[in-house]
Amino acid sequence: NAGVTQTPKFRVLKTGQSMTLLCAQDMNHEYMYWYRQDPGMGLRLIHYSVGEGTTAKGEVPDGYNVSRLKKQNFLLGLESAAPSQTSVYFCASSGDHYEQYFGPGTRLTVT
């Protein structure tokens, strides 16, 4: 039972490049979330999903897209990376209860 896993753990991009972050959960959770965390700040919600095939915008969605083709996976895409997207990205999932389970994070640097 791995919980929530994220790949990759680290990535360096040049401005304008694209990439996809993968989140996987093995807890059969309906809800999945993508957050970003910047130094000295809490987490801010980028996008979320309430079930397979659904996605919705969070607080800071600009510059990101997401897809939830399978219940266990939630993908976060950056189409044209910008230095302002340098951050640590966390995926989380939740099930019948309100508490969220977090992955270990992906540290992204955009130069």
Added chain:
Amino acid sequence: SQQGEEDPQALSIQEGENATMNCSYKTSINNLQWYRQNSGRGLVHLILIRSNEREKHSGRLRVTLDTSKKSSSLLITASRAADTASYFCATAGGSARQLTFGSGTQLTVLP
């Protein structure tokens, strides 16, 4: 925007002492949760208190909630060096259980 604001931003105590962190929020909530984040790691859920509860205990943790003042506190008793981490409050509302995080309190427990 951050819903919760933690106070203090940083707290340093000796092992065995109690640590108290406070959280204020702005809008009505369904529940309030506290999470811990060790350096370089994902967040771990600690405790959840519902809007109709005033106090909750879990091991060495005690959480209070005052909805009239829109505030919560987290007390860690008999702290240990292993409690060194950042602590975040998060408020939940909306149908998708979206969490809005505060900016966190960095707790350092000195051996």
